[in-house]
Amino acid sequence: xxxxxxxxxxxxxxxxxxxxxxxxxxxxxxxxxxxxxxxxxxxxxxxxxxxxxxxxxxxxxxxxxxxxxxxxxxxxxxxxxxxxxxxxxxxxxxxxxxxxxxxxxxxxxxxxxxxxxxxxxxxxxxxxxxxxxxxxxxxxxxxxxxxxxxxxxxxxxxxxxxxxxxxxxxxxxxxxxxxxxxxxxxxxxxxxxxxxxxxxxxxxxxxxxxxxxxxxxxxxxxxxxxxxxxxxxxxxxxxxxxxxxxxxxxxxxxxxxxxxxxxxxxxxxxxxxxxxxxxxxxxxxxxxxxxxxxxxxxxxxxxxxxxxxxxxxxxxxxxxxxxxxxxxxxxxxxxxxxxxxxxxxxxxxxxxxxxxxxxxxxxxxxxxxxxxxxxxxxxxxxxxxxxxxxxxxxxxxxxxxxxxxxxxxxxxxxxxxxxxxxxxxxxxxxxxxxxxxxxxxxxxxxxxxxxxxxxxxxxxxxxxxxxxxxxxxxxxxxxxxxxxxxxxxxxxxxxxxxxxxxxxxxxxxxxxxxxxxxxxxxxxxxxxxxxxxxxxxxxxxxxxxxxxxxxxxxxxxxxxxxxxxxxxxxxxxxxxxxxxxxxxxxxxxxxxxxxxxxxxxxxxxxxxxxxxxxxxxxxxxxxxxxxxxxxxxxxxxxxxxxxxxxxxxxxxxxxxxxxxxxxxxxxxxxxxxxxxxxxxxxxxxxxxxxxxxxxxxxxxxxxxxxxxxxxxxxxxxxxxxxxxxxxxxxxxxxxxxxxxxxxxxxxxx
Numbered sequence: 001x002x003x004x005x006x007x008x009x010x011x012x013x014x015x016x017x018x019x020x021x022x023x024x025x026x027x028x029x030x031x032x033x034x035x036x037x038x039x040x041x042x043x044x045x046x047x048x049x050x051x052x053x054x055x056x057x058x059x060x061x062x063x064x065x066x067x068x069x070x071x072x073x074x075x076x077x078x079x080x081x082x083x084x085x086x087x088x089x090x091x092x093x094x095x096x097x098x099x100x101x102x103x104x105x106x107x108x109x110x111x112x113x114x115x116x117x118x119x120x121x122x123x124x125x126x127x128x129x130x131x132x133x134x135x136x137x138x139x140x141x142x143x144x145x146x147x148x149x150x151x152x153x154x155x156x157x158x159x160x161x162x163x164x165x166x167x168x169x170x171x172x173x174x175x176x177x178x179x180x181x182x183x184x185x186x187x188x189x190x191x192x193x194x195x196x197x198x199x200x201x202x203x204x205x206x207x208x209x210x211x212x213x214x215x216x217x218x219x220x221x222x223x224x225x226x227x228x229x230x231x232x233x234x235x236x237x238x239x240x241x242x243x244x245x246x247x248x249x250x251x252x253x254x255x256x257x258x259x260x261x262x263x264x265x266x267x268x269x270x271x272x273x274x275x276x277x278x279x280x281x282x283x284x285x286x287x288x289x290x291x292x293x294x295x296x297x298x299x300x301x302x303x304x305x306x307x308x309x310x311x312x313x314x315x316x317x318x319x320x321x322x323x324x325x326x327x328x329x330x331x332x333x334x335x336x337x338x339x340x341x342x343x344x345x346x347x348x349x350x351x352x353x354x355x356x357x358x359x360x361x362x363x364x365x366x367x368x369x370x371x372x373x374x375x376x377x378x379x380x381x382x383x384x385x386x387x388x389x390x391x392x393x394x395x396x397x398x399x400x401x402x403x404x405x406x407x408x409x410x411x412x413x414x415x416x417x418x419x420x421x422x423x424x425x426x427x428x429x430x431x432x433x434x435x436x437x438x439x440x441x442x443x444x445x446x447x448x449x450x451x452x453x454x455x456x457x458x459x460x461x462x463x464x465x466x467x468x469x470x471x472x473x474x475x476x477x478x479x480x481x482x483x484x485x486x487x488x489x490x491x492x493x494x495x496x497x498x499x500x501x502x503x504x505x506x507x508x509x510x511x512x513x514x515x516x517x518x519x520x521x522x523x524x525x526x527x528x529x530x531x532x533x534x535x536x537x538x539x540x541x542x543x544x545x546x547x548x549x550x551x552x553x554x555x556x557x558x559x560x561x562x563x564x565x566x567x568x569x570x571x572x573x574x575x576x577x578x579x580x581x582x583x584x585x586x587x588x589x590x591x592x593x594x595x596x597x598x599x600x601x602x603x604x605x606x607x608x609x610x611x612x613x614x615x616x617x618x619x620x621x622x623x624x625x626x627x628x629x630x631x632x633x634x635x636x637x638x639x640x641x642x643x644x645x646x647x648x649x650x651x652x653x654x655x656x657x658x659x660x661x662x663x664x665x666x667x668x669x670x671x672x673x674x675x676x677x678x679x680x681x682x683x684x685x686x687x688x689x690x691x692x693x694x695x696x697x698x699x700x701x702x703x704x705x706x707x708x709x710x711x712x713x714x715x716x717x718x719x720x721x722x723x724x725x726x727x728x729x730x731x732x733x734x735x736x737x738x739x740x741x742x743x744x745x746x747x748x749x
Contacts, residue, residue, distance in 0.1 A: 014090040017056045021049065025102050026091035029057070037326060039091075039102035129170055129218035136167030136214055140207035160203050167210025168194060184359050189403045196396040197722060199382075205722040209400065212730030239309070242274035243267070245318065256325045263321045267312045277319040279304050284315030362402045369716070370395040394718050400725040401711035406733040410700030413740035418693040421744055426676035427686045434672035438655045438690035442634035444584055444683070445627055445649070447641040448595035448605060451659050452577050452680065457488055457554065457569040459495035464565040471501070473565030477558055479504040479521045480528050484511065488556060491569055516556070527559045550604075576681045578609050583684050585612070587691075590634060594623045594649065623649035640683055657683060693743060700736045707732040 014027055026039040036057060038049070082089045143159030146152070171187040178184065190213050197206035243251045245264040256274045259265065264280065267273055273286070283301045288310045300306060306319050373379045373391035380390045415432035422429055429435050446452055462470040462477070478496035481489035483506055497503075506526075509519040516529015531543065549555040554569045581591050592613040595602050602616035615626050627649045630637045639646070639653035650656035650671060658671030659678055675682040711728050714720045 013056060013059050014088075017052070018090060018092050021052065024049070024092075026089060028089045041102055126218050129214060132166050132169055133211060133214040133218050136163045136207065136211045139163035139166060140204070140211060143207075144204060157203075160207060163207045164194065164198070164203075164210060167207065167214045170214060171210070184363070189359060189362065189399060190405075193396055193400050193403075196392065196399075199392075202393075202396075202722055205726055208723060209726040209730065212726065212734065213405070215730075215734065239272045239274040259321050259325055261321055261324060264318055265321060267306075267317045267319065269312060269314050269316065272311050273306045273308055273319070275308050275321045275325045276323040277306055277321045279306060279317055279319045282315050282317040284317050285313045287311040287313055358404045358407075362399060362404075365402070366395045366399045369398055389718060389721075393722065394715065397720055397722045397725045398712065398715040400722065400729050401715055401720065402708055403729060404704075404708070405729065406704035406707065406736045407701070409733060409740075410704050410736050411697050413737055414693050414696045414700060414743060417740045417743035418689055422686070422689060425682075425685065426679070427682050427689065428674040428676060429686075430672045430674075434655060435690045435693050437636070438638060438673060438686060439694040441589065441636045441638040441655055441687075443590040443592060443630050443637045444687075445592045445594050445630060445637055445639045445653065447623075447646050448593055448597060448602065449571060450642040450678075451640050452593060452605065452609060453571040453573050454678070456572060457491040458572045459491055460553065460568045460570055462565065462567055464563060469563055469565070472563060473558055473567070474499065474501045475504060476521055476524070476526050476560060476563070477528060477556070477567055479506045480509070480517055480519045480526050482506070483509045483519065484517055488554065488569060489517075492556070492567055524560050528556060531555065531557055573605065573608060574680045576679065580680050580684045581609050581611060584687065585610075587687060589687075592626075592630060594618055594626050594639075620646075620648050624652045627652040642678075657686065689743075696739055696743060700739055703732055703735055703739070 018024055018027065023040050024038060025041050028037040028039075036053070038053065040049075080089075080091045080093075139159050140163035143156050143163060146159060147156040168191055171190050174187045175191055178188070190209065194206040194210055197203070197209065239256055241253055242256050242259055243266040244254050244259065245266060246252055251266055259275050265274060265277065269284070279300050279302050281302060283299075286298045286300050286306060288298055288307065300312075300315075300317065305322075306312075306317070308325060370381075370391050373394055374381045377391075379388060379394075382390050382392045384390050384393055411432075415435060418435050419429050419432075421427075462473045464470050464473045474496050477492050478501045481492045482503070504521050506519040506521055509517065511517050516527065518525070518527045518529075520526065531546070549566075549568060554571075556567045556569070558565045558567070584591055590613070591611050592615065593602060593606055593609075593611050594615050596618050597616055599616040602614050606614040615622075618626065623646070627637055627639055631652075631654065636654045638655040638657055639650050640657040640659060641650055642659035650658065655673065656671045657673040657675065659675055659680075673686050675686070707728055711720060711725055715725065
């Protein structure tokens, strides 16, 4: 038991929360992946728990940000606290067997700014902002027409005042929230200019300013809304209830959160799979487009994997749960996208800091120039004449043209649009930094198995000694391998059944670890495995004279009472690999294959694919050294892999790309770019998208800074009327948003 003074503040908050919640036994949170799980015992009010948990986690997040790494984690009054890296678990006092009866549920980690910013970018906020902008424009035009037609002055002024309120409403709400925090932003600048313009009688210019500003705000919200739709569609596809089979074979409807690993779940036609698992009974096809972007249905039969959120199209299926719903592929993807939208690119962080300082600089510069024009050059402080404008009018114009609206939006709008396009097409970026870095790579290193090849073996041929009994070799191999789950066994079974081989039952099946399998088909004993199995038996001398398989092939030998034969297999090269590598070369990238395979095998594949360089016989450590050496040669390197052995080299690369959300967790943990489907062409899509996004960012910055520079210089000489300054400034903001939205459409492949 620790002294209260040594308990971290965030621990005290969680302990107090556990103590106050009946039925709540433990809380797990990960501040890095933004994942929260709670363990309950018995029935709880989930809606109320969700609300109170949200408030508690907002407090904990603020406390964790201040907490030192060395703070003590001792328990308090029997509560246990475990912390490993960014993961923390706080549990109530309980007996050793109690955790076995806990039900774990997962909740969304709250956004700390969600309630502080009254205009958080939610699904339909852009519609509200667009409505305000439209109202501002309509009232402004009506007020101008009323005055132009000689209508009542009070009516024209009333319409214009309504236009100002509508156009400035959103800016006023945001400015008030920031002023309470002692912050100034571009919303405050816009309101200041509008009030200043009205004070000198420039009502129409003020309305034009607020109309364009509110319109650009609506466009920014629209761009953000488009990026959030990818997550929303995934969240909506996640089922809430499941049909679990009980011990008697009956079905019971239960919450998805209550499913455990090993549970058997029934899924009917048209329903979504509630968790990741393996089909035990039934055949069907799945629509996995929400998960991978692939529109073609995927056939499912016993032994195939199914994924949470994907749709069972026509058959009734029973599957065994392999992962908890909170750890499913779907939830992993949702967290990746949500995290990516929160992570900022280096240049984006720069403009954030620059924008805050720039706002203060602009206010100071405009105030100084007002004094220069008034006291230094003798201009009237507030009264315009036919010959010249007042010092205040010029200061307001300078304030408008130097406001950093377009500059602040230039990078995040492009980054978010690129993330949204990628999410819809199966390319997930872990934030803007991945997009920026990928655009600058000079070399691409790729693993062979599972990346350039499918990782699935295909049978090339069956051979028999003596010749002529190839069908017998195929039939006996099928009979024995049907009892194994080894990748080679799966390939043989799949191929033999496709060729119509006669299926026979096997008795006395036995797996020989690292060597092969054996069994009995009728009265015939079968041995199936590596060449070494022959060398160790009575056929050893004869086996030494057998012709070796080609370097790129794998061989499996079969020996029975009166038959010797072998099956030749080869890892399949992805159909799109040659074209993708050729396109990467056209982009000026150096392509390298890193593999643990034999050199002869690797060089054979490399020659078929047209790689620039191949490095074979590599251990995971060798791959890291190779990536490090490539970085020294080319400056920036991307690594593409999918397996556990690729994780170290992925971490060593400047940009790490993982093949498939179904790849190893170790590879996905290291990856900054994740290709949702095992499609090598998505590497090319990610590369082209990142380069296009970088070009759009450069264009946006050029537009924003160019307009500011030109109009600011012109304003210093008093040759820019306020109306033109408003149109130029807000027009550049609209152009920047429209330019970024181009990234939402188009084919990058």
